[in-house]
Amino acid sequence: MLRVAVVGSGPSGVYTAQSLVEQTAVPDVRVHVLDRLPCPYGLVRYGVAPDHEKIKSLQNNLRTVLEHERIGFVGNVEAGARGLTPERLLELYHAVVYCVGAARDRRLGVPGEDLPGSFSATEFVSWYSAHPDAAARGFVLGARSAVVIGVGNVAVDVARVLARGPGELDPTDVPEAALGVLAASRVREVHMVGRRGPSQAKFTTKELRELGAMPRARVEVDPADLALDPAYADPAGLPAVGRRNVEVVRGWADATGRAMGRDPGERVIRMRFFLRPVEVLEEGGRAAGVRFERTVPDGSGGVRGTGAYEDVEAQLVLRAVGYRGVPLEGLPFDASRGTVPHASGRVLRDGVPSAGEYVAGWIKRGPTGVIGTNRPCAKETAGSLLADAPALARRTVADDPLATLRAWGHRPVEWPGWLSIEEAETALGRTLGRGSVKIPDWSGLLTAAGQE
Template identity: 75%
Template structure:
């Protein structure tokens, strides 16, 4: 048997495992994750009110329940206290790293680190019950928020700020986050992009959801839209961008409904500074930009201040180095050739990458399928040489000898049962456990 470790149980990891066992009946795969729960960003990144997308977990579950695939949660690879990459290589014929892009990009402007300024990643982790998240009063005391960025994550966090308690209670959002958002007094939300509407990264489906929020007005300034040459004549744009323009044009022409909350979509403004008030964020200073004729923008030297007690930065994800693996700091990825890891320009036998750590944080969930397929093709082509190495028939005893106690599938099923019971006790559906202690205790309740 060819024994492969896949590090990461999100879509890229599961698609990699699926490709391996479907294409070669002699492959066994252990899918490792540092969390005791599988599914990666499908569990901890997809907005809780996007139930259709979250249902992808059912497809990933089918992969992890395959007879030649095993889930091993709670296994940290690399980093302080983690299993060294070199030791992991000794336990498997091949290792595929599908560790995503774990951090956010920064604005690099004065005041970015003021209290009240957060990355959207941190906010999403909190309302998605990621056990590393901190509840530091995101919305406490805030009446106005600025979301910097015009991609789907920016739309998600904007929508979560405007959602009502009745809508959120139907989701699997943890009870603490639900209570905080239900008590939120945020009524004004500005979503700000430095370029024009034709270059925004959100999808039309996500954009339209803002207009369907109860008791919420969506406000668009027609003068800002008109700064974009493609807005006046969108005929040359791809279909997705044309649809976005149509939605924005409709909102710009519609009268206000008098909702309790307002979402203001702003364009051609780039953040220059976060301004302090009483030791925390009090406003965002934005510079007006204009198209430069080459697809970018240039500053005009004209500024506008927007009052805000909460700032969420949503300007992209970035990969982080994994101890023991090469890393390209410029791209935030691991150097590779067809998914084969490169060390000093040469292929490193038995080491592979897939997903965002391979190609950068681009594409949608489905983009991981062809990405994983390329890596699987490379690995299986190398298999005749890889399988000659002597590795254990079962890595779990070796992991335990290293002080690692993996959470196997029965442990994850126990977590699911506890979350379902918690939700039932609160009169809700399943409610996610938000901290390491609760997750570990739940997993132990189902251990053999």
């Protein structure tokens, strides 16, 4: 028997576990999927926007894997915390695969970034997704105008949620307190701003089109911004996604030019390009807007500043400019890349593969790709691990890892505990006249799991 721990229960972790148990070269592989939260699915549960039911339904596929007879979910166990170092994990398992993602947002590095009213999009997403670490944060959406800095899918999600009208999120699993704040929001203008042009934006076309399909909001685009993009006039040479994105944005620009005004109750998303943030403006000790420098293409795929500036008023500033991996105590870390050094998924210590230690997902390759990108990444790592299996299996490990974890003071939440959380969330939604509603705090989750 080969015992493997996979640290992280998001798509990369689940796909790694699936790759390990479905192969036939090593027939008796047993996998524990560890997570510091008592709930599985990672960013599919806590990062996918609540109104993206199709993507959230991926949980059903992940559930099927986690219910495999040779896979066990072990929640409420955090690697690197309370003494559970990589060295100690190797006392329990023949091999450990770290699929811990990229947990930290990238910063803008501009003055005023930490003013009250200025947040990372990660914080905002965690709040409306009911991540228990965000329970104490709370948001008060008294702002009239918001700026979302970034032109990727996270920025699109955040802008869409901010522009939703009252009642539109009722059918989702948004926690009740956040739903109330979003319903009472005073935000009427959302500026989504990128430093480059639409042909270089990172959003997918499906996500982009959803902005234009909202019943109580419309998208406005300044044609002057688009004219700066060399590919705007003729996008034929772009990859398919970039070409479709430019076509969608061009349609909004044409409609903006024809618009004669808007309904007073309508919310508007203003999509801006070729603007680089240089300062979050302050008034009364809070964020009051963002100063941008106008940029132009530099001829090499980047942009350069022009020395012309524009201030955009906003009482809420959200940065959505990407993620970075964070070091895990006891593992090597490449700070410049935000990843763990590896060779085909094998962790490298001083350039040499470390026996029994592997990585997959964003901590392996950086925060790139879509959910499906994790499949080939996980398969490569699983292949490396299985090739090493004869040597790994000779190591002596604990007979019962869960019993040892409990003896060390940990309180694992296993699959039945997670099912109890699901039942509690369904019951909560029923009392509120809604579908399943997420429990947003640690105490509530652990109580539902039978731990408190």
